[in-house]
Amino acid sequence: MIQAAIFDLDGTLVDSLPGIAASLNRALATRGHAGHDLDAVRSFIGNGSWMLCRRGVPASFPDSEADAVNRAFMDDYDRTWLRGTELFPGITELLAQLKAHHMPLAVLSNKPHPFTADIVDSLFTAGTFDVVLGHREGTQPKPDPSGALEIANIFDLPSTGITFIGDSLVDLETATNARMQPILVSWGYRPIEELRATGAPLLHATHEILNHLIC
Template identity: 55%
Template sequence: MSRAYIFDLDGTLVNSLAGIAGSLNRALARYDLPLHGESAVRGFIGDGARMLAQRALPPGVSDGLLEKIVTAFAEDYGRTWADGTVAYPGIPELLDQLSKGASRLAVLSNKPHGFTTEIVEKIFPENTFTVVLGNREGLPHKPDPQGALEVCHALGVYPEDATLIGDSTMDLETAGNAGMKCIAVTWGYHDRERLLGAEHVVDSVEELAGLL
């Protein structure tokens, strides 16, 4: 058992695809750009809002228009995210069990820190997580290990005593860069074959609970 479990947010704890896709498409529609179905948007997620918008745009779009889409997406998502974001079935019960044990729990997300804390506070009971950290000014995105190491420091654990749990290759890279163990979940935004570098790959919350 690890002394700390550090969870990614989108695609791991919460299904936010509908909310992200809705806000992205409304931002694109504002500028008469092609829209995308949820299956396509699923493949755009994982590297922050700017990369999300960049992947959604046709080739050759100017940097100025890209920035307008990023701003429009962020404004819309800030207003509407709650309409398309829910905890995956079984996750609240798993967290409840883990919070009663000896291990400490944390969230580490590439989402802006304000969104990250707002989502966690709305969806999960108070005091479920000891640390919640999203992207903020001066903090590099995952897979840079700085955020993961900051979380370990705040939890009072060494990286080798922590396990990062996520749904993307970025989470695998973050764990490796930080010297942590990694568990990959397949219900999120990256397909199973992309996650085979993790110590464990799990296909259900029940399977994850058995490991933890």
Template identity: 50%
Template sequence: MLQASRVTRALIFDLDGTLVDSLPGITASVNHALHHAGFSSHTESAVRGFIGNGSRILIERAVPSGTSTSVIDQVEAEFKRHYDANWPLGTSPYPGIPELLAGLKSKGHPLAVLSNKPEPFTLAIVNALFPNAGFSAIVGQRNGIPHKPDPRGALEIAAEIAIPAENCVLIGDSTIDIQTARAAKMTSIAVGWGYHDAERLHQERPDHFVQSIDELAMHCA
């Protein structure tokens, strides 16, 4: 458990696989874009392994090996078009997350979101599903900010909310989140209910590993 302190801790959350289960919606849009290009579809289990590095790498992993850059561009554009219109059909908060955020907000913790999902989707999902969470910063994939595990997005959030990086906690379901926290000199909490296997998370040596919302609340208090 994080030691009790008078220092204000900022809590920076990953989005997909941490705050929301977006796998059904992502899978539907990936398969729509693949079908549109004449490619075969994937199971949710397969798409689960593609998620985490942004939409471009998601599509690069989904299309057949050797697919040309121009075709990947088309598939990614179709994925984004379909996802923009349909993400609400396959995206929902994990049970207990809204209550967790409300409790953390009431304790005075600044809250933020850092995602490798394109920023327009990140903003739309967070604002629609967590309208009362009071996030101090929301950062997604955009030009000028490299993907996690590059620490610049995390450090931008720390600067925006005026909390030193060493007083920030980065919470996510992937090895990328752990690596980002380490590079930014932030505390890392890995959650076990997302899209990365627990063994892989343990191998990356997060500062803390939690398997339930209640356990996460204890570490964040």
């Protein structure tokens, strides 16, 4: 029986690709690098901002260059993210129905925690989520299970009674590592064929999530 749900943020609840791509390309330009189109940036997303920038920087450059681009990205994204981020269709209604069924809800993202909290505060009604965690300094990002297990501890629930909903293999690995029940969604940033090949439940609309969780 599913007793609670944890959602990934980017590619699952919100379409943040345009804002991320714009900030990344401006950050790259400040260092003299060429930018990337939306399809390329889509493939960079999922492992946090530093890895996003590492993938955006030419491979011949050292990690110190990714550090510099990441600092520029963080500064730009802090000022501009709202212009390029919106909810996926049906998300508001899905969350309202889950709350009506008194299901504890959380967000766990590899996006830096301040951005994660700002996006949730700005785009969702207060109280929608019981716990919101982004990547925090000194913690391991997904697919390390520590963040998911921290949420399970806050909920005072066994991890096996919690579903983890995301759009990527990182989210699937997080669910597996935390011994949670995975759900993958097809409207995010990874190819459907890649997600289907995992054998995990793959859902294509928000009403399917509701039907899966509320039996």
